[in-house]
Amino acid sequence: MQWIYSYLLNLKDEGIVVGNSVTMVGKSGARHEVDVYYEFGRAGIRHRVAIECKDWATPVSKGQVQEFESKLRDIGNITGLMVSRCGYQTGAETFAQHHDIVPLRFDQLPSAGNIFAQRLSTVGLPEEDYVGEPFWVIMELRDGKVTGTHFGQKDESGQGVIPLMFSRYHAERALREAELDPKRWAVRGLPRFAFRAFLLSLELYEKRMNARAQLLFLPPGAAPDAPFIGIPVSREELIREYYGGKIPSIEERVNRRLAVADDESLNADVAEG
Structure with missing residues (x-):
């Protein structure tokens, strides 16, 4: 706990x-x-x-x-x-x-996953008027509010990717090109605290769902029909180059706690023996 x-x-x-x-x-x-x-x-x-x-x-x-x-x-x-x-x-x-x-x-x-989802819904989910610092994402809508689920798709290799865009304009274009229902999906900016929540989620996406982040980039002045440039990016790279601070690893923390529990159990067994 x-x-x-x-x-x-x-x-x-x-x-x-x-x-x-x-x-x-x-x-x-x-x-x-x-x-x-x-x-x-x-x-x-x-x-x-x-x-x-x-x-x-x-x-x-x-x-x-x-x-x-x-x-x-x-x-x-x-x-x-x-x-x-x-x-x-x-x-x-x-x-x-x-x-x-x-x-x-x-x-x-509640399970750790449910606690995580509940906490995200109160502090980590971006509102409609939030500005990306520096990223924008596409998120699922339910009853007019984002649920915490990020839009993802398959790349050419078949791996799941979660797109990150550098502007609302590019994110809205990506939403249209993916032919998503605007009643079910919406563009949201990630201020620093929401970006932190995204990075926590990304650990689960990478390790449990074989999905990764992808920067969708267009140079300034690109033609309206110019294709996005997709750049794979890891959680560690996002933390180092864009967040610039420490982000805890939930899985590493769990593994350490389990290791400590196993050691304590072994020591207790030895003591009783």
Whole structure:
């Protein structure tokens, strides 16, 4: 949960702090550990969220929810969320909801893909009036809003390509030449934060769908019927030459977490042996 929130909450470079096993000092002076913690600022107000993770083989009891509520009350000015793998005993959920703690079961959590799509829809999807910095793309429309799906097509080798254009004019021409339904597809500019979200998506396109980005270029003053020049470009090249900053790799992060989990499991087995 910590790494998902860490990367996806910051699609817009909002500086949201996310940590796990965070120790906080309450009003009483007591020290409390929070499994997952994140905070963010809005309109000059700091919002803090604590997540209690119960990866247990038994349901969470009312008393255990009461302990979490007491911890939150002592910390003060913080929102609580509890996640249980095996649900809650009778009365535990009611107590949590009464004290504004959100009780979730593990199977109620959205997958990483769904979290990614939801976060994109709130911070990463470009609006109609956004200007490309420097790229423009063609995206799927549903009920008048872009869905997060980028238009792609096959190149001469049969590989999937996602076109990036340097102007709205060129992007609109590409949309017409592809004979796309304007009710289902639209041109959108990518400002820096939306370009960052695109680069995160591109990792999944490249590794899971065998698709890559392609620059569609026309020189200034080109004839209206001049063909586009297609230039393949990798995610790394786009980051280095056009974004100019660091972009996290979701897959590398997942692999590192899995490797750590395997090492911890092996060490536990050795210790028990």
